[in-house]
Amino acid sequence: MLTITQALVDQIVAHARKDHPDEACGVVAGPAGSDRPERFVPMLNAAMSPTFYEFDSGDLLKLYREMDDRDEEPVVIYHSHTATEAHPSRTDISYANEPGAHYVLVSTADTDGLGDFQFRSFRIVDGEVTEEEVTVVEAY
């Protein structure tokens, strides 16, 4: 289960909407071993594409060094799908390399007439995708 604050959910969704129609991506870092997302880090989508995202390689190195220095890990890795549902694609699964992370997907496609987006969370371990509950709280 992913437990996350409303403020972080709002920041992720706002980022996804801002970058639409391109995919938005980023992480929410948290203390190592805590499973608690705390620090919102929006990343640049170096691919600048509506169907693909990739962290810029220089930014990626900076991010991991910073997390290392602060004893953090990427608790949440998020990205948006802009025309399809918020479910990991085959591409997402093959490049998922953080078995400890919650992979959050936001869809900015409004295909069901019910609203503008979906917010879902998955574990992706060895190519296996498992959806998990998302509990949104005011504070931890």
Added chain:
Amino acid sequence: MAIEVRIPTILRTYTNGEKAVEGKGNTLAALFADLETRHAGIEARIVDNGQLRRFVNVYLNDEDVRFVKGIDTELTDGDTVTILPAVAGGSAAAKPRPAGVAVGRRAGMR
């Protein structure tokens, strides 16, 4: 010649959980071959057909080696090599959701 190699979480199964290991070699190719002798299986996760895998980033000190000489990048004693899998993906192969079918949870719902 000692090179420090920083290992990402996903590859620590090959290094007994170590975050950093030492290796030697005059080039990245030689370094990864050297690592393979002590951490069997690791080389194939980084190198494919003699080239760096597209979605594995390798840095020499602060620089992405793709902007140097890739796998032929030369190393000097005391260098640090960092391996980081790309954080990438995207909807490219995702199935469009049919109109009128609601799936999943919306933000704010428990």
